[in-house]
Amino acid sequence: MKKKLTWKDICILQGIVMIFSLTSVTAKFASGQAAFTRGFFLFYGLEVVILGVYALLWQQAIKRIDISIAYANKAMVLLWGLLWSVMIFHDSVTPKKIAGVLFVIAGVCVLNRDGRSGEGPQASGTDADQWKTERKEGGKS
Amino acid sequence: MSNLQICILIMICSELIASSSQILLKKSAGIRYDSWLREYLNKWVIAGYLMLFVSMLLTIRAYAYADSYMNVPVLETMGYIFVMLLGRIFFGEKITRNKIAGMILILTGILIFYL
Numbered sequence: 001m002k003k004k005l006t007w008k009d010i011c012i013l014q015g016i017v018m019i020f021s022l023t024s025v026t027a028k029f030a031s032g033q034a035a036f037t038r039g040f041f042l043f044y045g046l047e048v049v050i051l052g053v054y055a056l057l058w059q060q061a062i063k064r065i066d067i068s069i070a071y072a073n074k075a076m077v078l079l080w081g082l083l084w085s086v087m088i089f090h091d092s093v094t095p096k097k098i099a100g101v102l103f104v105i106a107g108v109c110v111l112n113r114d115g116r117s118g119e120g121p122q123a124s125g126t127d128a129d130q131w132k133t134e135r136k137e138g139g140k141s
Numbered sequence: 142m143s144n145l146q147i148c149i150l151i152m153i154c155s156e157l158i159a160s161s162s163q164i165l166l167k168k169s170a171g172i173r174y175d176s177w178l179r180e181y182l183n184k185w186v187i188a189g190y191l192m193l194f195v196s197m198l199l200t201i202r203a204y205a206y207a208d209s210y211m212n213v214p215v216l217e218t219m220g221y222i223f224v225m226l227l228g229r230i231f232f233g234e235k236i237t238r239n240k241i242a243g244m245i246l247i248l249t250g251i252l253i254f255y256l
Contacts, residue, residue, distance in 0.1 A: 055190065059170060059180060067167040068228035068240060071160075072221050075247045078254055100254025104247050111243025114235075 005065065005112045013061055013073045020054045021080035023047050025088060072111050075104050148206035152216035155199035158192050160223035164231050165189035171232075211255040218251050 005013075030043035062070050079101045085091040142150075169185035180186070200213060207213055221244060228234035 056181070059166060059186065062163075062167050063170045066228060066234045067163055067232065068225040068234050068236075071163055071224040072240075072244065072247060075221065075251065078251065097254055100250045100252075103250025103253060105250075107243040107246030107248075107250060109243075110239050110246060114237045114239045 004114070005069070009061075009065060010073075010112055012057075013065065013070060014076060016054060016057045016061055017074055017076045018080050019050060019057065020074065021077045021084065023050050023054075024077075024081055025084050026050060028089065066114070069111060069114065073108055076108055078104050144206045145208050145212070148203050148208075148212055149216060151199055151203040151206065152213065153219065155196045155203060156217065156220040156223055158199070159196035160220050160227055162189040162192035162196065163224050164227050165192070167228075167232060215252065215255050218248050221247065 026043050026047040030040060030047060033039035033043060058070075082093065082097055082101055086093055165185045166189040169180070169183055169189070172183075172185075174180045174183065200217070203213055203216070204210070225234075225236060225240065225244065229236050
């Protein structure tokens with residue numbers, strides 16, 4: 001019943017984690033704004049929107065992926081967070097941080113070798129079918 | 142009780158609530174609904190996100206008792222272990238050798254990153 005995660009599963013999962021990691025960027029921008037200014041509302045508003053999109057997608061992803069696996073994939077926010085901090089905030093990267101991220105990537109790769117849920121509403125059919133049905137039913141989510 | 146102990150206690154509560162909320166979300170994901178709106182507007186998902194909100198407030202509180210900023214993200218890693226255990230209990234998700242090995246690598250990585 002258990003199958004390996006497909007590359008598509010992993011990419012979708014990582015896309016969602018990447019979206020989630022953007023909330024740390026908006027939070028940091030928001031914290032730099034004076035309270036109740038236009039920038040303050042803009043960045044907090046953006047954070048809520050990103051969280052909402054993340055929540056919509058997450059619910060779709062965990063339909064067919066083990067919750068223990070999906071949740072552990074969220075550890076990759078470490079990588080995304082590091083990327084944003086370097087690219088956007090020009091923070092320095094230390095070897096310690098790179099080593100930490102490499103361990104997390106290795107861990108997530110090992111973990112993703114298991115973990116497609118056999119249960120769930122679309123348990124039957126091929127992978128492609130499952131995503132297709134979902135898109136039809138889920139509309140634009 | 143020292144501040145760090147309080148911080149740890151708050152984080153245990155916070156992560157227990159956060160991981161339980163994932164179980165509620167997964168529970169909803171296993172149900173087939175008539176409309177896509179119902180996939181989100183149902184008791185499981187709404188309760189799940191209310192719990193996540195409570196957990197978020199607790200985590201913010203925990204920062205006030207932390208010795209240093211890295212206490213909280215390190216303590217947050219408990220959540221990964223909780224979700225794995227709860228997934229086993231409620232959905233029979235086997236704790237395989239790959240999952241244990243992966244989890245050890247992930248936790249090590251987070252410790253290296255923050256400590």
